Amino acid sequence: xxxxxxxxxxxxxxxxxxxxxxxxxxxxxxxxxxxxxxxxxxxxxxxxxxxxxxxxxxxxxxxxxxxxxxxxxxxxxxxxxxxxxxxxxxxxxxxxxxxxxxxxxxxxxxxxxxxxxxxxxxxxxxxxxxxxxxxxxxxxxxxxxxxxxxxxxxxxxxxxxxxxxxxxxxxxxxxxxxxxxxxxxxxxxxxxxxxxxxxxxxxxxxxxxxxxxxxxxxxxxxxxxxxxxxxxxxxxxxxxxxxxxxxxxxxxxxxxxxxxxxxxxxxxxxxxxxxxxxxxxxxxxxxxxxxxxxxxxxxxxxxxxxxxxxxxxxxxxxxxxxxxxxxxxxxxxxxxxxxxxxxxxxxxxxxxxxxxxxxxxxxxxxxxxxxxxxxxxxxxxxxxxxxxxxxxxxxxxxxxxxxxxxxxxxxxxxxxxxxxxxxxxxxxxxxxxxxxxxxxxxxxxxxxxxxxxxxxxxxxxxxxxxxxxxxxxxxxxxxxxxxxxxxxxxxxxxxxxxxxxxxxxxxxxxxxxxxxxxxxxxxxxxxxxxxxxxxxxxxxxxxxxxxxxxxxxxxxxxxxxxxxxxxxxxxxxxxxxxxxxxxxxxxx
Amino acid sequence: xxxxxxxxxxxxxxxxxxxxxxxxxxxxxxxxxxxxxxxxxxxxxxxxxxxxxxxxxxxxxxxxxxxxxxxxxxxxxxxxxxxxxxxxxxxxxx
Numbered sequence: 219x220x221x222x223x224x225x226x227x228x229x230x231x232x233x234x235x236x237x238x239x240x241x242x243x244x245x246x247x248x249x250x251x252x253x254x255x256x257x258x259x260x261x262x263x264x265x266x267x268x269x270x271x272x273x274x275x276x277x278x279x280x281x282x283x284x285x286x287x288x289x290x291x292x293x294x295x296x297x298x299x300x301x302x303x304x305x306x307x308x309x310x311x312x313x314x315x316x317x318x319x320x321x322x323x324x325x326x327x328x329x330x331x332x333x334x335x336x337x338x339x340x341x342x343x344x345x346x347x348x349x350x351x352x353x354x355x356x357x358x359x360x361x362x363x364x365x366x367x368x369x370x371x372x373x374x375x376x377x378x379x380x381x382x383x384x385x386x387x388x389x390x391x392x393x394x395x396x397x398x399x400x401x402x403x404x405x406x407x408x409x410x411x412x413x414x415x416x417x418x419x420x421x422x423x424x425x426x427x428x429x430x431x432x433x434x435x436x437x438x439x440x441x442x443x444x445x446x447x448x449x450x451x452x453x454x455x456x457x458x459x460x461x462x463x464x465x466x467x468x469x470x471x472x473x474x475x476x477x478x479x480x481x482x483x484x485x486x487x488x489x490x491x492x493x494x495x496x497x498x499x500x501x502x503x504x505x506x507x508x509x510x511x512x513x514x515x516x517x518x519x520x521x522x523x524x525x526x527x528x529x530x531x532x533x534x535x536x537x538x539x540x541x542x543x544x545x546x547x548x549x550x551x552x553x554x555x556x557x558x559x560x561x562x563x564x565x566x567x568x569x570x571x572x573x574x575x576x577x578x579x580x581x582x583x584x585x586x587x588x589x590x591x592x593x594x595x596x597x598x599x600x601x602x603x604x605x606x607x608x609x610x611x612x613x614x615x616x617x618x619x620x621x622x623x624x625x626x627x628x629x630x631x632x633x634x635x636x637x638x639x640x641x642x643x644x645x646x647x648x649x650x651x652x653x654x655x656x657x658x659x660x661x662x663x664x665x666x667x668x669x670x671x672x673x674x675x676x677x678x679x680x681x682x683x684x685x686x687x688x689x690x691x692x693x694x695x696x697x698x699x700x701x702x703x704x705x706x707x708x709x710x711x712x713x714x715x716x717x718x719x720x721x722x723x724x725x726x727x728x729x730x731x732x733x734x735x736x737x738x739x740x741x742x743x744x745x746x747x748x749x750x751x752x753x754x755x756x757x758x759x760x761x762x763x764x765x766x767x768x769x770x771x772x773x774x775x776x777x778x779x780x781x782x783x784x785x786x787x788x789x790x791x792x793x794x795x796x797x798x799x800x801x802x803x804x805x806x
Numbered sequence: 807x808x809x810x811x812x813x814x815x816x817x818x819x820x821x822x823x824x825x826x827x828x829x830x831x832x833x834x835x836x837x838x839x840x841x842x843x844x845x846x847x848x849x850x851x852x853x854x855x856x857x858x859x860x861x862x863x864x865x866x867x868x869x870x871x872x873x874x875x876x877x878x879x880x881x882x883x884x885x886x887x888x889x890x891x892x893x894x895x896x897x898x899x900x
Contacts, residue, residue, distance in 0.1 A: 298863055
């Protein structure tokens with residue numbers, strides 16, 4: 219066992235025992251505790267839990283790599299702005315009102331505000347979005363285990379499944395929330411410590427957000443030497459348009475992700491929901507303003523011809539140890555096209571037709587390794603490498619558990635309780651929720667061990683679907699009283715349907731993609747913005763010509779706009795309002 | 807709250823949300839994307855960064871946090887002005 223493996227094991231064992239202990243302390247028995255932690259989580263803790271829930275393997279492991287390597291450097295800003303800017307939408311347009319509305323799940327709001335058709339489409343959207351997303355988390359867990367602990371991918375995923383199963387099934391939302399608070403602490407420490415260390419050794423300035431400034435101008439120069447676009451250069455034409463659409467899709471998608479929205483129900487009241495959003499974005503921003511710095515440091519270390527541990531112009535027989543470790547697990551490789559036995563990073567070293575995703579000169583680098591490999595590349599000691607691995611696991615597990623809970627509440631609350639067995643007791647509902655979580659974990663684990671080709675496209679699928687499905691009809695439902703049930707159901711179906719069809723036809727899901735992007739050459743990652751527009755236009759259009767919501771419903775919508783106590787909202791929560799009066803139809 | 811107060815409260819709410827969202831769009835879509843090139847040229851060295859690039863990778867995120875902070879502060883003040891001291895605390899499923 220190497221030093222790195224030993225330290226990784228130490229940190230993994232300590233953090234995992236900690237999570238299990240917390241979950242055991244906060245186990246629950248009733249549905250209110252299981253789905254929304256009894257609505258009693260203080261705002262800073264709720265904010266930290268939202269941050270951990272939100273920051274997945276994609277944020278922790280991949281983000282810096284996406285920004286620094288996937289394109290010239292600047293284009294990746296779409297992810298930085300998109301994944302944080304969505305919280306402004308959440309805080310200002312959704313969180314306070316949904317909290318006042320007071321139901322457990324996103325489909326609950328859709329079903330109550332509109333009708334059962336809309337609820338059903340929303341349930342399908344929630345399950346599809348969450349399963350896609352959770353598969354990516356399990357794959358992230360597998361990467362960390364196989365690289366740092368030398369265990370097989372299958373065992374890595376299995377250990378992850380058992381841990382998540384234990385605390386999600388036992389603790390429900392309450393257990394998950396308090397575990398996520400711990401996981402946030404682990405992941406942010408694991409992210410910031412190496413960033414500070416690298417910034418001070420590389421630039422002499424300990425604050426990475428400042429040291430970063432010195433590095434980007436040098437990156438501009440190195441990329442120019444190699445024949446790449448400048449690191450900081452802005453875009454124009456189609457690239458500019460696609461970046462804009464991607465940012466819109468990511469922002470609206472963030473605000474429409476069911477496992478994030480549901481967290482605002484765990485806040486104590488409307489005021490606490492607002493503060494939760496503030497704390498959440500603050501905690502998220504700590505990582506998000508650091509990620510581009512880590513990405514730039516890492517790219518600088520790898521491509522700078524003068525850095526001791528880099529790859530630019532290094533003979534293939536003489537690569538540094540960190541490279542060999544990652545090459546062993548297949549996440550970095552060199553395609554020596556000119557056969558000179560030296561890694562050539564020039565932009566024209568590999569003909570464009572032969573380039574694969576992650577190609578940089580003759581180097582092929584997986585985005586996912588940038589953060590995990592950076593401490594090794596920079597020569598930081600083994601305990602820090604182990605800490606980063608534990609942080610990556612915390613990020614993946616916390617997001618996976620939040621998603622599993624969203625799936626479970628959609629199945630147990632919106633399908634089992636609302637459709638199949640409305641007379642179910644509290645115990646039976648919690649049991650159904652636990653069975654649903656167990657089922658979802660097995661599906662997620664299967665995808666973690668046998669990652670389908672689309673895992674790399676998770677962003678396109680999950681965010682595009684969330685942006686085009688849930689976000690617009692929730693916002694319209696709150697801000698425009700006259701949005702009708704038929705309007706929302708048609709908008710949901712049109713926006714979600716368009717995005718879904720576009721994604722499955724243009725993304726390689728099984729084998730090759732069926733066609734090239736057929737709508738104005740917009741890439742699948744950016745298409746959610748168009749789906750969103752379609753949803754809004756159809757919802758408004760159809761709402762103008764269909765029966766208006768009942769007066770009681772309009773009054774209820776008006777009531778959720780004010781944070782104080784309200785008799786009508788309370789009557790709605792206890793089910794005291796007659797269905798006929800609320801929806802203008804019975805058998806709702 | 808009577809009906810007139812409710813209307814006034816909602817109008818203030820919509821106004822503050824609109825103003826904040828305009829700023830939100832200006833820093834991200836404006837400074838970070840559409841005007842990034844112009845800002846890069848105009849201010850090539852802001853803390854070492856070209857300004858448009860800085861907005862895209864640092865500035866917009868910092869402004870987002872400030873926007874929510876202003877919103878939370880403003881809404882607290884608004885609640886106080888309209889005498890809202892008790893908040894709805896119930897959560898239920900249907």
